[in-house]
Amino acid sequence: MMPEGSTPALSPQGVPYTELSHYINADGQHIFSRYWKPSGSPRALMFIVHGAGEHCCRYDDLAQILTALNFLVFSHDHVGHGQSEGERMTIHDFHIFVRDNIQHLDLMKKQYPDLPIFMCGHSMGGAIAILTVDERPDDFSGLILISPLVLPSPQSATSFKVFAAKLLNYVLPNLSLGSIDPSFVSRNKKEVEAYTTDPLVYHGGMKVSFGVQLLNATSRVEKALPLFKVPVLLFHGTLDKLCDIRGSHVMIDTIQSEEKTLKVYEGAFHALHKELPEVTSSVFQEIESWLQQKLGGTGSSNIV
């Protein structure tokens, strides 16, 4: 029985957190966490960082690829997302996402002290990943970014919208800027359908206050780029309407990393890991060979 008077904390979906893997963040909120373990002993860690409105279980396919390379993959749902606590897609300071990332990183470093750690971020998760690596550059062996949020797209953040958002933030912070158009996420109809029908995805409008935090993030990212030295593998689609591909060109030209690669996919939309088969399989292959090369050797379980 629970101690007198206290009921178990429930996830937004009504599941007791005692039944879910999670950690408690600095604000006392339950953060749902996910772990994909290789059959053999892991040779490296991969920290996956999801984007706005979505959740970490959407990275199952990518995680499977990585566990086959003997990576231990870990991730969590950001505050206000998926199975974590917090008002849906609401944040009063973008740094909270980075703070919670660093807490999870430190938990995993304690458990696996000698393994190299990589990070993979998508979209807003790319901005969170860049800022996390910027704070802990010595903790990471490499950073993979799938259409990261570096510059706001002219579509979603015209200078008027930016001005309006900053002004409105004082009077109507909860006003909706409209929700993400699912057809912008991918050309793959099945993936658009999966996104649209996923109960763990938030489809409500983006609050002005959230948009302002995203702008805050892009300016912090831009300040971090000139000092960035960790190896980077970048992917971006030319028809991405949610995160401007210009951001990836700015990033690849600005960072000081010796090893930096940008792969551009003609005609591809935003979620390249959930795009048409030829795009997504190419992205996964590039990730695999880049990681193998970073870790040296095949690393597959078969003994030669």
Ligand SMILES: O=C1CC[C@@H](CCC(=O)N2CCC(COc3ccc(F)cc3Cl)CC2)N1
């Ligand atoms: O698989 C998937 C499913 C979801 C998608 C990830 C979505 C994601 O994270 N985005 C896309 C939208 C983008 C809007 O940006 C702004 C809006 C208003 C504003 F005022 C300033 C900015 Cl910058 C932020 C980043 N990928």
